[in-house]
Amino acid sequence: MSERRENEEQEVKEDEEEEEETDTNVEPGGITVEQPAEDDREPGRRGEEEQEDRTTPDVLETVEEAETQADLSHDAEQLGEPQRTEHVGNSTATVKVVLVPEGHVMTVAFAIGLSIAQLKLHLANELRVPADVLHIFLDGRAVEDQQSLMELGVRPNGSTRMEMSSIDPDSHPLRPLRPPEQDNMPDVITVRVQTEENMFREVVVEIERPPQQKAFLGGFKHRLTGAQYHHAAVQTLPKRRADRGVVLFSRNTQTVELQSEAQQCPLDASTQMTGIGCYVSCMDDKLVAPGNYITADQYHEERLRAVVVLQTFARRWLALKEVQRLRRDRDRRLVWLELQERKRREEKEEQLKDRRRRWVNPQRREDFNLLYHALEKWRSEEEQQINSSLSGAERKAALCFLLETETQLIAAIGHHRIAVQNNNYDKVVRNLLDKSAAPHQWRAADGRLIEMDSEHTVRAGELRDLYNNLNSESQEERLEHLLTLRHTVKEHECQLTRDIVDLIDREADLMTRQVKVASLQGLRKRISTLFLQFIKTPAFNPEVAKHLKVPQNPSQLKNDMFQCRGCQRYLQSSDFSPTAGARLSGRCRDCTGLDNIARSRDDFSCYRNILKRLRSDEMRLNQDAKIPFLLQVEDVRYLVEVLWASRSALHSSSDLYSLVFVRWEKRRVWSPWNCILLSKEETSAHLEVDDVHKAYEVTFLRRVDHKHMLARRHFSSVPVMAEHLEPTAALGNQLVSKPVTMATGKPTVHTPAGSVH
Known part of the structure; x- marks a missing residue:
């Protein structure tokens, strides 16, 4: 028996799989035809089914198919399969109901185990008519209310077509709630789903139409194409919350249900006294002792004292806040004064450090004026002390020693000044060469700095590099640099270039004879000086013309030359010190500085x-x-x-x-x-x-x-x-x-x- 039951269950599972693989197609006549999957068809019946598909199905073919399905269900019941019947009865099928005589079609997904009476109740609720007036026909025959869809031959996940009319069409006509013109979509569609690789399965999908129009949830419009896009709305109902046993009211409405209800006042809400026939308990009574009587003046006086106390604390709090503010202002003021004092002290120390640095290592003309000013101040103090403390021959000897010491100090300052001028001369020459070799710069419209090299700036850069190589201390590449210089200057034939070539040949000859480097310093200095003169000539280096102090145009020198009354030289206006009156002084800057060193020895850095x-x-x-x-x-x-x-x-x-x-x-x-x-x-x-x-x-x-x-x-x-x-x-x-x-x-x-x- 167990083996037989296992075989039967296996057959039931195979039948269910065959039923799931079937699909339904909607034919032009509106009749749903059940057709097995193409892979599961028997070879002998495949030609017959293809011939049936080519013919137009009618009502009789549908009736024959329903009878065949009923026979199959009857055979299954005779095999004794209660568990399959229960499972099949819960399956759904697509029921298309044609409303006679209007011809409208209603599609319903209904369980095949339910009766026709329950189907009538469902359709009556949809059409809003009594269920008693409905009469359902299947293939022209009336269907009893006790019969189920499974008894009528409807298979799970299948479809059937029925006609329904009204017994009293005048009072209860059958009309669908949705107008026919809105029914633009088919009720059932077939979807092809891929189950495995290179294997597809067709599934019947029933279109469920909502009873009302979906709410507009907003959207947007494409500015270029003009297409309108709406936000999607879901068809699932919101999740129902669990009932917590508390009555909750909707937030969307504040309506209250009113009802009339009679109430009886409690005992303690009324006055009751002991009397004949009435006893009142005194167990819950309380004795109340009267207090002192308070007049209106006493009450207001008590309130006034309370207000005074509150104002006292409030004013104390405000006074503390004000004191704290004043203390913060005072602290900030003291900190600011301390910062200002520290700033002035640091500035004073910085000035002293700067003056000390200028005394120890003077580099500019103002620094040397500061040295001469300090020397003059020291000389005046020493002379005043000698005149006040000594006399006669001792005074003369002390003054002579002071003069000799002053002379030595002046000579030391002069030697240091000459050394600084030599160093500054090298810096000035390098600065001039760098300016002439610098590329042209300008600011673009977008703020970027643009640089451009011209043929003149490239030429100036090459001459600058050659000058730096000649003045370097490297002796190994000296002959190579001299050869490069010789080829450079020989491009222009003049007396200056001929002198440079002669000096280069002389130095090369002496270097081949292994003459000491110290003996060649004078010759190399002459070559460097003549080559610098070559670089400063605009005919050989056009870019250097704009950086020279002396303009090359004689007409510009005519109106810009003045005679110095001190050195009797004709100099440009830039060599004189102008005043606020736009008048040039009679002596040039060099004569003025020399006179200041020799006479007054003043320091003008403080005024500057x-x-x-x-x-x-x-x-x-x-x-x-x-x-x-x-x-x-x-x-x-x-x-x-x-x-x-x-x-x-x-x-x-x-x-x-x-x-x-x-x-x-x-x-x-x-x-x-x-x-x-x-x-x-x-x-x-x-x-x-x-x-x-x-x-x-x-x-x-x-x-x-x-x-x-x-x-x-x-x-x-x-x-x-x-x-x-x-x-x-x-x-x-x-x-x-x-x-x-x-x-x-x-x-x-x-x-x-x-x-x-």
Whole structure:
């Protein structure tokens, strides 16, 4: 028996697999035809099935197929397979119901184990008519309500076609809820699915139509093509939450169900007294003792005391906050003052280090002026001490020894100056060669720096490299460099090139005779000097012409040459020191420097620092400042020494390295008649003054106005400075500065005419 049951179960599984591989196709007549898979067909029946497929199926063929299916189901029941029947009854089939006489088709996925009565109930609910008026026909025969789809021959995952009419078509007509014009898609489609490699399976898919239109969830439109895309909506219902036993109300509505309900007041909500026939328990009673009576004045007084206490704590908190703020401001102020003091101290130390460095290793003309100034100061102190302590022959001997010592120091400074000039000469030559060999540069529209080499810059670069190779200390490649130089200069035939070629041949001959290198230094120096002259000639190196001090055009020299009254030489205007009056001094820079070394030995670096700081401060306050850039070092020296006596106007500080020029009235542009000389510590306090006429006393104001009048009278004769002055009717012939607007954006303030002097 067990072997028989196993064979039967195996046959049932094979039948189920055959049923799953079948597919359904919708024919033109609307009748669903069941057709087995092509791979499972028997060879003998394949031709017959192909012939049946070529013929148009009708209702009779469908009836015969249904009877065959019923016979197969009946044979399966006789074999005694209860487990398969139960499984098959739960399978679904596609039922197409034709509404008579309208001809509309309704497609329903229905379990084949359910009865026709249940199918009527489902269709009646869809059509909204009573189930009693429905009458279903299959192939022209009426179907009983107790029969199931499986008994009618419908196989699992198959399809069938039935007709349905109404007994009372006048009262209950059969009309579909969805209009026919909206039914544009077939009810059943066949989808081909790949199961394995090179194996496909056709699956019947039923189209489920939603009862309502999907909601519009938004979308977007393509700007180029104009196509509209909508967001997709799913057809699955939301997951139902588990019931927690608590009544939940929807957030979408606030409607409350109202209902009338009678209630009885509880016992403690009414007044009840003990009486005849009524007993009231006193177990829950409480004894209440009356308190003191509080009047309105007492109540308000109590509230007032509470308010005073609250205000006391609040004001204490506010006072603490204010004290903390003042303490923070004080700490910040102390830190700022300490930083300023540290900055001034570091700046002072940096100045001393710079002066010490310039004393120890002078490199520029200003450094040597500082040395001569220190020498003159030392000589004056020594001479004063000798004159005050000695007399007679001892005094003369001490003065002679002082003169000899001064002479030795001057000679030492001169030797060091000559060595520095030689080093600076090499630097100047290298700088000139690098400038002439530099490529042309310009800024593009997008901000990039563009460089371009021309044939002249390439030529200048080659000459520069050859000059550097000749002056190098390498002796192994000396003959090769000399040969390259000989070929370079022989391209141009002139007296200079012939001299260079003769010197090159002489040095090559001496080197072959193994002459010492020390004996060839003079010859090599001559070759280097003549080759540098060759490089500086514009005919041989056109790019160097723009970097030469002496222009090559004689017409330019005609109007730019002046005679020096000291050395009686004709020099260019750049060799003279101009003043603010745009007039050249009678002596050139070399004569002026030599006279300063021989006589006064003054150091002008402090005045140059004052002018440099003045220009930087004015550029920060006013981008259009002009007067500070018209002044020269000599003009600043006149202002410091003559007008302000080399002292601070407030505390008479005489340290020139700590004095600066600032505006007298900060809302006016700086000028010699609107300035004051102060130390760096006094500058910050003066710039915080809004009105100088209220901050300073009358005596100090008159003294400052007098100095401004002298500066105005001195610079009024200078043409370039007179352009920045204008006459005032109230002051007669006196001149005042023009009011300007500071770079901070504040409004222009015009000073009254009476406050100038």
